[in-house]
Amino acid sequence: MRAAVLHAPGDVRVEEIGDPTITAPTDAVIRVSAACVCGSDLWPYRGTEPIQAPMPMGHEYVGVVEEVGSDVRTVRPGQFVVGTFVAADGTCEICRSGYPSSCVNRVFMAQVGTQSERARIPHADGTLVATPGTPEEDLIPHLLAASDVLGTGWFGAVAAEAGPGKTVAVVGDGAVGLHAVLAARQLGAERIIAVSRHEPRQKLAREFGATDVVTARGDEGVAAIKELTGGLGAHSVVEAVGTQQSMQQAIRSTRPGGHLGFVGVNHDVTLSGEELFFSQIHLHGGPAPVRRFLPELIDLIWQRKIHPGKVFDLTLPLDRAAEAYRAMDERRAIKALLRV
């Protein structure tokens, strides 16, 4: 089958690799309908994260089940499924407590690769959720978004305890940040401040529910958010970047007793214990437990109540994956969808 493979920083090629097969009775093999390029794919692409090349890429996917192992109970061949970016057994104590992304038997799908014609999905029962039927074509991007970026933004908003009466600030205007805005709106937040300096992203943030836009970053961004919140900071802040500057901005934008949901994968970030102590904020984040939210997200999408797929502003066939990576890397695209 054909798959996007990273050979070296900046060098993604679509080439033939071996077909996936069922290797454990809990596996499924799916035919991928659509995959996409994630902000976190750019870390190895940019060489910021060490790579073991050649490395099959991708961890976001929707598709049709082709084959299941003998222990799989909840999905069957022919069903259209949305999968999560971490495969989880669904049965361990951590999964049952709502944290499948920290499952004791988890497999990061990024280590498997889903920017390909087919994919093996470990722990199919804990990882895949079938849609109510075969989706109409226009629903596919929205469902694909649920696989990671929507689920991750949603978790950020939940971890930040966005809800009625709350002012929510979102640091980061990538797909995850924009979906955190959407989630905060769905969760009933009163006011939603998007931090963005890119006009098209600001526009989408407003469409998703942002009431205010702050363009400043760092300490100036903090000051702007404080000015909008009576000098106190936001009740809820979602961090959706993962850099030192964005984490600091997010921490300092949260009021004492407030909640910071951090879902940008942290890279080389160092936090001061003293600052966290005296900030008196709640901090929670990590790889999003998307499986917890997936049934609800699929339902909202199926009913056409939310349209998260609007973050895809570039659609290309799988064979042109290299172009998709370049566009994301150069920030010409918010998020690129790959049709398979």
Next chain:
Amino acid sequence: MRAAVLHAPGDVRVEEIGDPTITAPTDAVIRVSAACVCGSDLWPYRGTEPIQAPMPMGHEYVGVVEEVGSDVRTVRPGQFVVGTFVAADGTCEICRSGYPSSCVNRVFMAQVGTQSERARIPHADGTLVATPGTPEEDLIPHLLAASDVLGTGWFGAVAAEAGPGKTVAVVGDGAVGLHAVLAARQLGAERIIAVSRHEPRQKLAREFGATDVVTARGDEGVAAIKELTGGLGAHSVVEAVGTQQSMQQAIRSTRPGGHLGFVGVNHDVTLSGEELFFSQIHLHGGPAPVRRFLPELIDLIWQRKIHPGKVFDLTLPLDRAAEAYRAMDERRAIKALLRV
């Protein structure tokens, strides 16, 4: 009046200073019945924290109201009161949300000093809580504990979401850690693991409700806690020291999705964003909002249901404050009470 004053690291003297007076209509002046030496007093005493000598010491206190300003409504002269270690107005948005220790008008009592015959208490209404009557002599140490160490340990356990069905680990066997054990028991925790290598403190931890004791520190301590919790870590961890090692032990002892309440004042602690991200824990702490818990704590003490004053294993008159500091510094005493 006489007061304990720090002149230089290791040099505490009890000497005459000016009597406190009402300086704002929200002030009260109290006659201090008892004060004590806190683990956090040892930071400037040891020179770890810069001092502006001479510096009146202390921030824990109980006593009798002598005089109140014209705006004070909830306490009156003659009442016995327990005060919190942060004075708070009780009316700002942060106070009303349950975080008086981050009040926008807060005054750290450590900047005022309470190891003295009298003390001026700013924001009396938001800071002092009157007991139901004049306490019997034997209740005074228990009430004094509520002023900081009990309230702080209690907040740690609340921030760690200690409760029924939970396994709670407490890192630190000072007064705050021991009170976190007591709080976890009161909050209904199923299993309470105290981390302590000092036999008398282990004994008190067990008396307060610890079901297990771990003596190892650092990564060995983490391994010991994991072994007691099916390899997962505790649901709830309270950090009550504030050093790099204890914070790391606490983070690594918390299971994914679990809660870490950190109440040891952090000094020179650096946390890895990556580690926090992938740990997927909840982190919350800071200076404890003791005022939130004080009515309940006073009630439990008044009914003799809890005996937090047992942490005082050294009682001296105020004039011998220097001895009390030395005993705490050398870990000969868990906590020293000063009778005034």
